[in-house]
Amino acid sequence: MTGAKMVIEALKREGVEVLFGYPGGAILDIYDELYKAPELKHVLVRHEQGATHAADGYARSTGKVGVVLVTSGPGATNTVTGIATAYMDSIPIVILTGQVPTRLIGNDAFQEVDITGITRPITKHNFLVKRIEDLPTIIKAAFYIAKTGRPGPVLVDIPKDIQQAKGEFNYPEEIKLRSYNPVYEPHIKQIERAYQLLEQAERPILLLGGGVISSNASEEAIKLAEKLKLPVVMTLMGLSAFPGDHDQSLGMLGMHGTYYANMAVANCDVLLAVGVRFDDRVTGKVDAFAPGAKIVHIDIDPSSIQKNVKVDVPIVADCKKALKRLLEFVKQGGKDKKYWEERFTDWWEQINIWKRRYPLVYKQEGDYIKPQFVIEKLWELTKGEAIISTEVGQNQMWTALFYKFKHPRSLITSGGLGTMGFGFPAAIGAQMGNPGKLVIDIAGDGSIQMNIQELATAVEQRLPIKIIILNNGFLGMVRQWQELFYGKRYSSVRFQVIPDFVKLAEAYGAVGMRITRPEEVEPALKKVLQTNSLVILDVHIAPEEGVFPMVPAGKATTEMILL
Amino acid sequence: MQEKRYTLSVLVENTPGALARIAGLFSGRGFNIDSLCVAETLDPTLSHLTLVTHGDDQILEQILKQLRRLIDVYKVVNVTEEGDHVEREMALIKVKAEKENRDEIFRICEIFRCKIVDVSPKTYVVEVTGDRDKLEAVIELLKPMGIKEIVRTGVIAIRREKKSA
Numbered sequence: 001m002t003g004a005k006m007v008i009e010a011l012k013r014e015g016v017e018v019l020f021g022y023p024g025g026a027i028l029d030i031y032d033e034l035y036k037a038p039e040l041k042h043v044l045v046r047h048e049q050g051a052t053h054a055a056d057g058y059a060r061s062t063g064k065v066g067v068v069l070v071t072s073g074p075g076a077t078n079t080v081t082g083i084a085t086a087y088m089d090s091i092p093i094v095i096l097t098g099q100v101p102t103r104l105i106g107n108d109a110f111q112e113v114d115i116t117g118i119t120r121p122i123t124k125h126n127f128l129v130k131r132i133e134d135l136p137t138i139i140k141a142a143f144y145i146a147k148t149g150r151p152g153p154v155l156v157d158i159p160k161d162i163q164q165a166k167g168e169f170n171y172p173e174e175i176k177l178r179s180y181n182p183v184y185e186p187h188i189k190q191i192e193r194a195y196q197l198l199e200q201a202e203r204p205i206l207l208l209g210g211g212v213i214s215s216n217a218s219e220e221a222i223k224l225a226e227k228l229k230l231p232v233v234m235t236l237m238g239l240s241a242f243p244g245d246h247d248q249s250l251g252m253l254g255m256h257g258t259y260y261a262n263m264a265v266a267n268c269d270v271l272l273a274v275g276v277r278f279d280d281r282v283t284g285k286v287d288a289f290a291p292g293a294k295i296v297h298i299d300i301d302p303s304s305i306q307k308n309v310k311v312d313v314p315i316v317a318d319c320k321k322a323l324k325r326l327l328e329f330v331k332q333g334g335k336d337k338k339y340w341e342e343r344f345t346d347w348w349e350q351i352n353i354w355k356r357r358y359p360l361v362y363k364q365e366g367d368y369i370k371p372q373f374v375i376e377k378l379w380e381l382t383k384g385e386a387i388i389s390t391e392v393g394q395n396q397m398w399t400a401l402f403y404k405f406k407h408p409r410s411l412i413t414s415g416g417l418g419t420m421g422f423g424f425p426a427a428i429g430a431q432m433g434n435p436g437k438l439v440i441d442i443a444g445d446g447s448i449q450m451n452i453q454e455l456a457t458a459v460e461q462r463l464p465i466k467i468i469i470l471n472n473g474f475l476g477m478v479r480q481w482q483e484l485f486y487g488k489r490y491s492s493v494r495f496q497v498i499p500d501f502v503k504l505a506e507a508y509g510a511v512g513m514r515i516t517r518p519e520e521v522e523p524a525l526k527k528v529l530q531t532n533s534l535v536i537l538d539v540h541i542a543p544e545e546g547v548f549p550m551v552p553a554g555k556a557t558t559e560m561i562l563l
Numbered sequence: 564m565q566e567k568r569y570t571l572s573v574l575v576e577n578t579p580g581a582l583a584r585i586a587g588l589f590s591g592r593g594f595n596i597d598s599l600c601v602a603e604t605l606d607p608t609l610s611h612l613t614l615v616t617h618g619d620d621q622i623l624e625q626i627l628k629q630l631r632r633l634i635d636v637y638k639v640v641n642v643t644e645e646g647d648h649v650e651r652e653m654a655l656i657k658v659k660a661e662k663e664n665r666d667e668i669f670r671i672c673e674i675f676r677c678k679i680v681d682v683s684p685k686t687y688v689v690e691v692t693g694d695r696d697k698l699e700a701v702i703e704l705l706k707p708m709g710i711k712e713i714v715r716t717g718v719i720a721i722r723r724e725k726k727s728a
C-alpha cells in the first residue's frame with residue numbers, strides 16, 4: 001500500500017468524517033487517494049487559515065478531533081495562526097501537511113518550509129515522517145496525543161516520496177508512548193482536603209474554565225453547585241459549562257466580567273477552580289486576586305498549577321473524574337441541600353446586594369441600535385439553544401455577557417489567542433459537525449473581513465450559517481482602549497472603506513440584510529432565523545458603544561470601570 | 564525569592580526534534596540555560612541531557628513541569644535536590660608558555676592534577692577535569708600567564724549510590 005493510501009485508511013480507522021483542506025503539489029498523492037474515498041467528506045476552503053479554524057470549530061462543537069489537509073510551503077504556513085489559536089485553547093486537531101521529497105529537505109527546494117520547526121512552540125507535538133514504516137504509527141500517535149491529556153493540535157509533515165512509497169499497512173489498535181502518560185485520576189487525599197475546605201467555607205465560589213467543557217464535566221459541575229448552593233463564575237472559555245440563566249450563575253469574571261462575579265471572587269474564602277489556567281485577563285493584578293481565599297485548583301496539566309496563582313490544594317486530574325470523586329465526598333459527608341443553603345445564606349445575601357447595586361445593564365438611548373439589545377433579543381428568540389461562534393473584540397465580549405449559554409460546547413470563541421477572523425470559519429466547522437442545528441457567528445465589521453473569502457466555502461457546502469455583523473464602523477475594542485487610555489487619539493481604528501455587506505452576501509450567492517433602527521431588530525432577527533440558507537445581517541450599531549464593566553490591564557479586578 | 568543554581572538530568576527520546584524542543588522551551592519561556600550536555604545512553608533510543616539552569620523555586624517548578632509536559636521527555640531528575648551526586652566538567656585551556664612561566668604552569672597542573680595535552684613552542688594546552696570551583700580556580704591561576712583560549716564541556720552529573728545497604 002502507498003503512503004498516501006495509508007493516510008486515508010488511517011483516517012477512516014480514526015473515525016474521521018470530514019476534513020478541511022486545500023490541495024497543492026506536495027499533497028497531490030493524498031488528494032488522489034481522497035478522490036477514491038467518497039466516504040471521507042472533504043471541505044474545500046478558500047484559504048488554509050479557514051481550514052484550520054473550521055477544523056477547530058468542528059472539534060470545539062463536537063468534542064471530536066478536527067482534521068486539516070494542506071500542501072507544503074505556503075499551504076503549511078497559512079495554517080500557523082489557526083494552529084496557534086487551537087493550541088492556546090487546548091483544542092484537539094490534527095494537521096497533515098505535504099512536504100517536499102526527503103532528498104530535497106534542507107535544500108530550499110520549491111515550496112519547502114520547515115513547518116515542524118515553525119510550529120514547534122504552538123503544537124502539543126509534531127512529527128516529520130522519515131520512513132514509510134513509521135507512517136501508520138505516527139498517525140495513530142498524532143490522534144492519540146491530540147485528544148488525550150490536555151488536548152491540543154498535532155502536526156504531521158509527510159514528504160512526497162513517503163506518500164508514494166509502498167509498505168505494509170499495520171495500523172495499531174492501541175498505542176502506548178513511554179514518555180507520555182497523562183494522569184487522569186485525582187489523588188484522593190487531595191480531594192478530601194478540597195472537601196474539608198468546602199465544609200469549612202463561609203464564602204465559597206466555584207470557578208469553571210474550558211477544561212470543564214473539554215472533559216465533558218458540566219453535569220458534575222452542575223450537580224456539585226446545586227447540592228452545595230455554590231455561586232458559579234466562568235472564564236470566557238468556561239462559558240456554557242454551567243447554564244447562564246441558572247440563578248446560581250454570576251456569569252463571566254475578569255477584565256470584562258460582571259461586577260458581582262468579580263466582587264464575589266475578590267471576597268470569597270474558598271475558590272474551587274476547575275479546568276482554568278488563571279490567565280491575566282481573568283486574574284487582573286495577581287496579588288489582589290481572591291486575596292483572602294484558599295484556592296483549590298483542579299487541572300489535567302500540572303504546569304497550569306502554581307504557574308500564575310499560588311494554590312493551596314493542587315489536584316492534577318481530569319476535571320470530570322475529580323468532580324465525580326468530590327461528589328462522593330459530599331455524599332459521604334451526609335449534609336443535605338438545606339444544610340448548605342442555610343450555611344451560605346449570608347454569602348448569597350451579600351452577592352445579591354452586589355447584583356442589585358450593579359446589574360449587567362446598558363442604556364437604550366437615541367435612535368441607535370445597541371449591540372447588547374441585539375444579543376439579548378437573539379437569546380430570547382433562540383431560547384439559548386443556538387451554537388454561537390464569535391469573532392474578536394467588543395462583539396465577542398457583548399456576546400459573552402449577554403447571551404446566556406445553556407449547553408456545553410455552544411460557545412465557540414478564540415479565548416487565548418484572540419484571533420480576529422476565527423468566528424466565521426469556526427462556524428463552518430461547527431455547522432459541518434452539527435447539521436440541522438442553528439449556528440450563528442456574531443461578528444465585527446473588522447473581524448469578518450479577515451476570513452470573508454470563506455463565504456464561498458459555506459455557500460458551496462449549503463451551510464445555513466447566520467452571520468450577524470455588529471457593525472460599528474470601528475475596530476471597536478481598540479477604539480475603546482484608545483478612548484479610555486490613550487486620550488481619545490483614534491489611531492487607525494476607522495476604516496475609510498467598508499464593503500456593502502448586503503451586496504457582498506449576494507455576490508457570493510447568500511442572503512444579505514441590513515438594519516439601522518432599534519425597532520427593526522426583532523423582525524430582522526426573526527427573518528434571519530427563518531431563512532434556510534446563509535444569511536448576513538449587517539446591523540449598524542451605536543458606533544461608540546463600549547464594553548462595560550472593564551478592568552484596566554494590570555489593575556485589581558475590583559477596580560472596575562462601570563457604566 | 565532567592566535564585567539558586569540547579570543541575571537537571573533529562574532522558575529524552577532520541578528523535579530529531581527533541582533537543583530543539585527543549586532549547587525552544589527555555590528560550591520561549593525566558594528560562595536560562597547555563598550549560599547543556601547531550602550524549603547517547605546505553606539504550607540507543609534515548610539520549611541523556613545534563614542541563615544547568617538557575618532561578619527561584621517557582622521558576623524551577625515551572626521548568627520541571629514544562630519539561631515533563633514535552634511528549635519526547637521520558638524522565639526529569641533534579642539532581643541538585645535529589646541529594647548526593649557527583650558533578651564534573653572538563654576544560655581545555657590554551658595558555659601562553661613563556662620560558663619563565665613554564666615551571667609555574669607545571670606546578671599548578673600538579674596541584675590540581677591537570678594534564679598538558681599539547682605543547683607548542685609558545686603555548687601549552689592544559690586539560691582540567693573537576694567540579695566548577697576547581698575549574699574556576701585553575702583558570703584564575705593561569706590567567707596571569709595569558710590564556711589564549713578556553714573550551715569547556717559543560718557539566719555532567721550522576722547520582723551517588725547509597726554507601727550502606
Ligand SMILES: Cc1ncc(C[n+]2csc(CCOP(=O)(O)OP(=O)(O)O)c2C)c(N)n1
Pocket residue numbers: 391392393394395396418419420421443444445446447448470472474475476477478
Ligand atoms: C488577527 C488580529 N489582529 C489584530 C487584533 C487586535 N484587535 C483586537 S480587537 C480588534 C478590533 C476588532 O474589530 P471588529 O472586528 O470590528 O470588532 P469590534 O471590537 O468593533 O466589535 C483588534 C484590531 C486581533 N485580536 N487579531
Ligand SMILES: [Mg+2]
Pocket residue numbers: 444445446470471472473474475476
Ligand atoms: Mg467593529
